[in-house]
Amino acid sequence: MVTMVGNEGNIEKLVKDLLYLEHDAIAAYDSCIERLDDKTLSAKIAEFKQDHLQHVVVLNEMARELGIEAPTEGDMKQMLTTGKIALADLMGDAAILKAMKTNEDDTVTAYERASRHEDAIPQSKAFFLKAHQDEERHRAWMETTAKAM
Known part of the structure; x- marks a missing residue:
């Protein structure tokens, strides 16, 4: 799925x-954690999920400062992100991680774009850059780990 976010x-x-x-990402992480057979992999994914939860905290604060209502759940794309994980489960842990990597592709792209958004103030840009780095780290681990399996 190619995101337009950003x-x-x-x-x-x-x-x-x-x-x-x-x-949407958090829902995919929950699905992934539940489906992975290797509990060491599940623990690492749970660690990454914490980054996403922290991103939500910061984004909720931004929404409050901007005076907008913050969504409390994903949108229709959530079915796609979690559906890929469910299908990959049929083929094992490596396939699940590959499916998760494709979800991370979207978050990497979104935060990369966000860090260059013309309306973002320096503090927001700094957060977007940090989130971008988190997402790149998640994606790289998923890709490397899946290839090694």
Whole structure:
């Protein structure tokens, strides 16, 4: 799935869409943790999920400061992110991690774009850059680990 998040015309819509994306990611992480056979892998995924939960905290604060209502759950894309994990479960842990990696591709792209958004103030840009680095780290681990299996 290719995301359009990060291309919004204003910061309010960007923050809202990033929150939807994060809630979708958290749902995918929950599905992944539940389905992985290797509990060491599940523990690492749970660690990464904490980064996403922290991103939600910061984005909720941004939404409050911007005076917008923060989404509290994902959108329709959640079915796609969790559905990929469910299908991959039929083929084992490596396939699950590969499916998760494709979800991370979207968050990496979204935060990369967000860090360059013209309406973002320096503090927001700093958060977007940090979140981008988190997502790149998650994606790299998933890709490397899946290939090693």
